[in-house]
Every structure is written in structure tokens, then in C-alpha cells.
Amino acid sequence: MFRSLRRAAVFTAVAAASALSLTPSAAADDGMPPIFAAEVATYNVYLGATLDPLFTATNPQELVRLAGEVYAGVEATNFPERAGAIADQIAGHGPEVVGLQEVALWEKGPLGGQLQVTYDFLDLLLDELAERGHPYRAVATNWNFDGTLPISATEQARFRDRDVIIVRADLPRPLLKVTNPRSGTFGAVLEIPTAIPGLTFESPRGWSTVDVRLLGASFRFANTHLEASGPAAIRNAQATELAGLLDASPLRTVLVGDLNSRPNDAAGAYGILTGAGFGDVWLATGGDPATGFTAGQTATLLDENRLRSRIDYVMTGAGVRAARTEIIGDEEADRTVPTGLWPSDHAGVVAKLRFTR
Template sequence: MGKSNDFHLSFLTWNIYQGTDPAPLINATPEQIPERVTEIFRLFLATNFTVRAKAIARAIASEKPDFIGLQEAQLWELIIPTFGTITYDFIEILLEELDERGLKYEVAARNRNFNIQLTDSNGNIVRLLNRDAILVRKEKDLKVIRSQEANFQTNLIVPIAGQPFTVLRGWSSVDFKKDGQVFRMINTHLDPAVEAIRNAQANEILQGPANTHLPVIITGDLNSIPNSTTYNLFIKGGFQDVWNEVGEGPGLTCCQGPDLLNAISSLIVRIDYILFKNGWKPKEAELVGEEQSDRTRTGLWPSDHAGVSARLHLEDHHHHDESCS
């Protein structure tokens, strides 16, 4: 080809927080549900995603990543029978805020996970669809060759209103092509509650989309700390952790209080990662959304997680495009 195909690409992973804690639903009886739904939805309104999206977009704009892996990119609906449906589409709201800052992103993949619809104490219906998404920056001469979205076969099951409810999660992956070079990005959010389920989900990724000779990046909230069982599955699977290579300090990413109004940051664990294998060289990594100055004008932290941003260099592998997926 006559020109070097070495290039730098930047990635950001961020769990942008669904805005409330649904834990009160677990083990709730049918009679308790409406009150609990009201309580959960009030907290969602209080953590005002439309305001937070401005702070999230501002933090993203400071990095201008080529690719973004989002977790908890929820779709909320409040259905008021006498009035209509109010929709909060986190992806749409965030894309609009980025656009206002001159940053044009589009959705390259989105996976639809658990979906729950319950009646609140006002007789309104609250609906929540959990999603994760991969966004790609439009101006970047990146071609999407293939995208996949899938749900895990192994998921947590919890009792809600006396019925088993499956907390369905999943992953998505996109193969991008730039200057003849193909690489894969995988985005996921693993189960927070049960290690065995989390390990099974990690293995589904390792045996599925991550089982490739292509250069791969995984972005995600893995709900596991460094050197835990789940984390080590990825390391044994050939992945390296960008933060370990080039991050400075402990890189803590979780968690602020559920109402996002804690006075000082309460990030005490690192569970959000950018992992890589097959030809990447990490250059730098930093946290976003973790400083007091990142808070909204109403004092909310942008999310209960910090985001992780990294720049990597991809060496020319002389890969033949699609043949080696």
C-alpha cells in the first residue's frame, strides 16, 4: 500500500447511571409494588438526567473520544393514562448535548437488556428498558463492517411481586475499518450481584466476540475489581488492562451516592475498564467526571461512576479484513 497503517484511536467507557436504585423492588410483594415504584421514580426525577447529560457531555468533550462505550444508557417512560407518555431516552438526550458542543456521534450498536413495566401509586405506568451502547464519532473516516448485539444466556433472577424476574444483560460488538485495518470493539455491563453469574457472562464474551485474531478493545462496567476472579478471566483470556499499563494512581470509578449529592467523592473501587489485546499499545488513560468541578450546576455528580478514557496506538497487523474474525 505504500503508507503506514499505524494510527491512534481513543476510547471512553462510562456507566452513566440509570438515575435511581431499583433494589426496593426485590422481594417486594404485589401490595408493596406501587409505593416502591413511586419511591424509585422520584429518585430518578431528582437525579435529573437532562441536567446530568450536560455535565456528561462536557466531560466527554474534554476528551473527544473516537469511540464511547455506554452502560445504563436507559430508556425510561412515564405513562400517564390521562395525559400521555413522557420519554427519557438517555442516548438521544446525550447525543443532542454532544451535538450542541459540536461533537457528532452516532450509535454503532445498542443492546437491549432487561425491560420492566410497573404501576406506581398514582396509577401511572413506569417502564424501564436497560440498554448499553457503542457510539462512534462521525467525522472519523471509520467504517462499520459488522455489528452484533446479544444477551447473555446466564443472568440473575430476582423475585419481584412474587414472580421470578430475569435481570437480562448482554454485550454488543462492532467491527470497524480504518485505512484497511479492521478491529473490534466490545461493550458490556456484567452482573453486579453474583460472582458465578458474572464469571459465566465473562466467559460468554471470551468464547464469543473476544475469541478473534482481530485487534480487540473491551469497554465495560465489569463489576469486578482488579485481580478478582472475573477480572482474571479476561487477563487469562489474553487481555491487558489499559489503566494498569498507563493510568496514574488507583483509578477508582465507583460509586457516588444514589442521589448523587454526596459532598465529597465516594469512589472507592475500580470496576470500569478498557481492556485490549492483539496489537494495541496504550499511550495514556485518565478518569472523567470524578472532580468537584465536573458536577452539574445543581450539585449532582454527572454519574455514580467515573468514566475511563484512553488513547491507544494500533500497529499495522497486515490483517486480511473479514477473513480473520
């Protein structure tokens, strides 16, 4: 009986391996040594509206009006529908590990009363992936911005921002093992003063890591979203802190995320992380330095393609080589039907990576 169970387990593992991109090969087509391969991805799914108008309010009444407009924008950009479009992109490639940014949690309720979840972006996306036969599970989360404001004379809303690492949930433990989830908040935090006496917003940012074992390949997977606004010194300090954290890793490292730093930012976050030994897989796989745009869609998600900058990356440390990179969610065919919304204000990046034994 036990022998039969072992045989069944082996059969299950072999069957699952046939769907993986990490099959061992005797020699890669680019002359690299025997290795295992895996696919990873990054996607900023967009919180649903820009918060910038809030910081321009000059009095409490104006702040309430602007907060109401922000929440209305979230409803208009319809994440339940966009989640399906993002799930199509992820499921179409089946990466084993994905770093997500701006995985919003929105709540609403009566002013002074109990809040109820209205949009949990993580649950919505995971449900859409499962419906497509590509189940994923969350394995690490870091929480960022957290704010509650009145949105009318009778209602209030709360927005909580997080970055999440998800992994495929359809693979048996012998093939995919995830351990040591860690997360933290950067010491450098943007403070946003307003014209309203006593009101200052804070924008904390953070990071998450997990250790991943895929057959013969073990690596640390890191996900982050660096500061987008304010002085570049804050973002640069976050990048420096992250580089130090990852330098201490005993494992080969893969870093994904929205760095809010372009490739020509030699003195900024991009330069800090590449200077710390991380390779930009878009360039490593022959991507045109003048293309590969991942950011720039308008807040409404309804205009023509306005991706004009590259700030979302998959980066690799020593012992990891990039074999292929693709931008996803940037084609007209990727827009949702029937509303024509883009999946996000960012495009995603999927990369096939190779690991030496």
C-alpha cells in the same frame, strides 16, 4: 469537474484528519514501531436510581410505593442536566469510539393506558454532544432489563436498560468506517425472587461489538455490562462467554465496559478476561493499582466524592498497546451547576491506544 470533486473530497479528509488522534507517526515517543493511534472511552451513565428497593417488597401495595420512589429518584437525578455534564467530558477528549452502559429508556403513562417516553438517555446525550460541536451516532445496541410497574394508583412506568456503542459522526468515511454491528444476551441470567407470590424479576445482560477501521487501523470494539448482583457465578459465566466470543474475532480487539469486578478478583470476571489475554490499560499505562476509582457514588448523586472501587475498564487484546489512560467525571469541577449532581454514579475512562500496522 470530477477531478475537482475528488480534490474537494481529499481536502475534506485531510482537514478532518487534523482533528483526529490517529495521525500516523514515524516513531512513537516510547520507542514503539510506526503505528496509528485512536482514542476510545467507556462510561456508565447511570440509569438514575437504584432498583434494589423493588426486590424487597413484601406485598403489591409496597411494590407500588417503592416503584414510585424509584421513578421519583430518576426525576431527582435529572438526566437532562447530567447529560450535559457527561457530554462535556466526552467532548473534551473526542474519542472516536465510546461504549456506554445503563443508557436508560424511561416511559410513563396512565395505568392500563399508553406509555410515552419521558427520558431517552441516548437521545438526550447525543443532542448535548451535537450542541457542543461533537456529534456522535449510535452504531450498536444491546437491550438488557425491561420492566413495567405501577408507580401510583393511577400511573405506570416502564424502564428499559441498554448498552450502546457510539462513534464520531463528524468524520468522513475514508477516515472512520464502522461495519458488522452485532449484539446478544448472555446465557447466564440473574433471577431475583421476591416475597410476593408469583413475582420474580429477571436481569438479562448482554454485549455489543462493531468492526472499526480508522485509516490504517482495524479492530473489533466490544462493549458490555456484566451482572452486578447475585452470585458471582453468574457474572463469571458471562465473562467466560464474552471471552469466548471475542477469542473468535479475526481482528485485534478492544473491550470496554462495567465488569462489576475489581482487579483483585483473580477468580472472577476480571481474572477471566485478563487470563484470556486482555490487558488492563490503567495498569499498562502506569496507573496506580490502588487508585483509578470509577464507582461508588451514592444513588442521589449529591454527596461528596465516594468513588472507592475500580470496576470500569478499557482492555486491549494482542496488537493493541495503551499509550495513555485518564479517569473522567471524578473531579468536583465536573459536578453539574447549579444542582451539584455528579454526572453519574460512575466515572468514565478514556484511553489512547496504538495499533501496529
